[in-house]
Amino acid sequence: MDGQKRLKYPAGIAVVIFGVLLLLLLLVIVPVCDGQVETASGSFIPMKCHWMSQAVLLFACLLILLGILLMASAGRETRLMLLIVTAACAVCVLLLVTALIGVCGSPTMRCNYATKPALQVFSVVLLVFSGASIINVARKKK
Numbered sequence: 001m002d003g004q005k006r007l008k009y010p011a012g013i014a015v016v017i018f019g020v021l022l023l024l025l026l027l028v029i030v031p032v033c034d035g036q037v038e039t040a041s042g043s044f045i046p047m048k049c050h051w052m053s054q055a056v057l058l059f060a061c062l063l064i065l066l067g068i069l070l071m072a073s074a075g076r077e078t079r080l081m082l083l084i085v086t087a088a089c090a091v092c093v094l095l096l097v098t099a100l101i102g103v104c105g106s107p108t109m110r111c112n113y114a115t116k117p118a119l120q121v122f123s124v125v126l127l128v129f130s131g132a133s134i135i136n137v138a139r140k141k142k
Contacts, residue, residue, distance in 0.1 A: 011133045012070030015086055018126050019063030026053050030118045032111040033104055049111035052101040059089050080137050087130035094123035
């Protein structure tokens with residue numbers, strides 16, 4: 001290889017970067033609404049986009065952990081399973097944003113016009129990356 005060092009496990013580094021990017025998306029770049037909803041009893045609770053954000057933040061932390069495990073694992077089967085879990089995380093984030101919890105109902109809310117599309121694009125890119133990495137690991141010889 002002409003004296004150049006090659007990264008041993010670039011997929012693990014990429015997954016850690018995806019996890020950090022997801023954290024940055026939700027906390028800094030396109031955070032969700034910070035408003036609250038008044039209930040019938042007169043108390044105030046956070047909007048549903050807040051709860052979606054909390055759930056997605058857990059997946060961001062899980063992605064960072066998966067990336068670290070990918071960098072530490074040497075077995076082909078282990079790496080394959082970790083990449084499958086990474087793909088599942090991408091699907092879960094997409095489902096949280098669109099179907100399971102969702103964002104605020106008003107199209108003028110920040111979570112609707114900024115956070116939701118950003119997380120949808122993020123999820124699709126992570127899913128494509130995970131799929132390509134799964135194929136790459138599966139094709140490598142033992």
